[in-house]
Amino acid sequence: MRLGWPQILSLIPITVSIASCDGEGLMGAPATLRFGYDDWPGYYPALIAAERGYFAEEGLIVKATKRDDTDALFADFGAGDYDAIGAALGDIVDLTLVHPDFHIILVTDISEGGDAVLARPGVETIEDLRGKAFGVNLGSFAELFVLTVLKSHGLSMADIRLVHTDAAELPAKLKSGEVDAGHTWEPFVTQAQDEGARVLFTSAATPGLIQAVVAVRGEVLRERAKALGAFVKGWFKAVDYWKAHPDQGNTLAARVLKVGPNTISLEGIRLTNLQDNIQLFKAGETTRSTYYTARLYVDFFLGSGGLTRKPEVEQILEPRFLN
Template identity: 25%
Template sequence: MIIRYARTLLAVWLLLFGASHTAAFADSAKPADQIRIGLQKSSTLIAILRANGELEKALAPLGVKVSWHEFSSGLPLLESLGVGNLDFGADVADTVPIFAQAAGSKLVYVAEESASPAAQAILVAGNSPIASLADLKGKTVAVTKGAGSHYLLLAALGKASLTFKDITPAYLAPADGRAAFVTDKVAAWVAWDPFLTSAQQQSGARVLTDGSGGLASYKRYYLASETFTDRRDDVLNVVYAKLRDTGAWVKAHPKEAAKLLADLWGIDAATVETANGHRSYGVGAVTPDKLSEQQKIADAFFSEGLIPRKLDTAAVRIWTPKAP
């Protein structure tokens, strides 16, 4: 079932890419007067820039406008980026570009947030009899397909000498995963912040394990389409600088950032502040050595039949920011 689902997903992605290739190629000849940005609810830094209008102000001198497009998780976001419906994706977990690369999408790594291993975890109910990773054997576990939490689950199972065949994965978006978890339809849920901390605070959920101790670094990446990268290096430079500055602002002003995000997310400020404490928000340039864990993730996914072929994760394009 897992292999069939993965192959179906990749086949649909490739079909969409082929159907849109002609239109995307024709559009690539035109000057870009806008940047189409895809984001998730958990895309903290870009969500702040969307709310405060600072990115639009910074891009105005270049004559570039911003359009915003929200997605439930990273996989559909990168699918849209891969078929030319977006110019920039902000931000996705480290696992998501693996699926994009396996599907043949031509995407460019623009920036990364440094490791935040405590910002995702496997949760069980506070009164659950599950006390160890080995106890997940035979259980149904909710996880979002392709998310960073997907690899955390795989790595955690491996630590307990289990595989995906030893559990029943329920592939659910964050909102559906939480609903299944709080109604006891699943035995565990693999979540990331702010959903992780919110579930702990509101339902008394217990962390079975997070990514600490070398289990899963959990980086988040910002990517762009190749056509946009080739046309608007100047725009990417502005976006990169604003993301870096916003990340520094969040860490320097935790309460102010939490209040702003609480209004955006509909989560109380104290919970947001705790969740933000789990994230590094350290935005930096991507280099080949910083992508080292990507190969480990890709190899694990291939071994489990989640992607149909082995990947060389170093065979990707990386954008380099220019000094101001």
């Protein structure tokens, strides 16, 4: 787990790389993209790509804005405030109910311990959750993760009391006693631990289930393919740099986010490069295929009522830029 994350995270969006023009670029000017993301290191290649000049090399300026409220990020994306966002695969699948013209162009990372179920003192095991108040962002990918955790220990959703809780809110709700346990991700896992919570279960036990992605609006996909291609190329350059130079990558991201250099880490997160994405965007029968994993979320949300119609996964996933 990462150590030293700030205990209080700003609710004010952090924006970097101010854009100079719209569209694909006028009279040779760089094209621009507006990218929204929440507090998850898997989205930080956007920051590193800007700092290292990888986007500029591709003729692109990216305006990246960090949001600490995931629901607000999705609402603003739906309203057209962003061209692309970083989000969980399951969340994009769920959002297609209202916004069927969202498309996934790459997988940023796979959570391999970065997501966790935590509990207050006195709740020592998953079995102890029976009858307890459990904080989770309802209608999000986290519901399937929590169900998977419960089923692995002989429990169901009916055995706990669900309390709608954004990941960023969980540490405070655990501390106040509003919930007894809940799901969140880093850096909030470490924050909750520092305040006395204990980890009961992590995504290391659910390989491939929690994938994070970059999703774009349909009109951007149709009208600004060149800019998206530049974004993907710059992104993967940053991924390769960060994996080869983890300390330097951590420092660059920390500088943009205005946090201490030791507060950024990829522990529990597997960044996915171009070759990883090419494999993930192939059909398969395990969570090593994003098509398969997306269908798991489709089936879950159809069963839970989160979706009332079945989206076509092939229409959501767009692999054309993976070359």
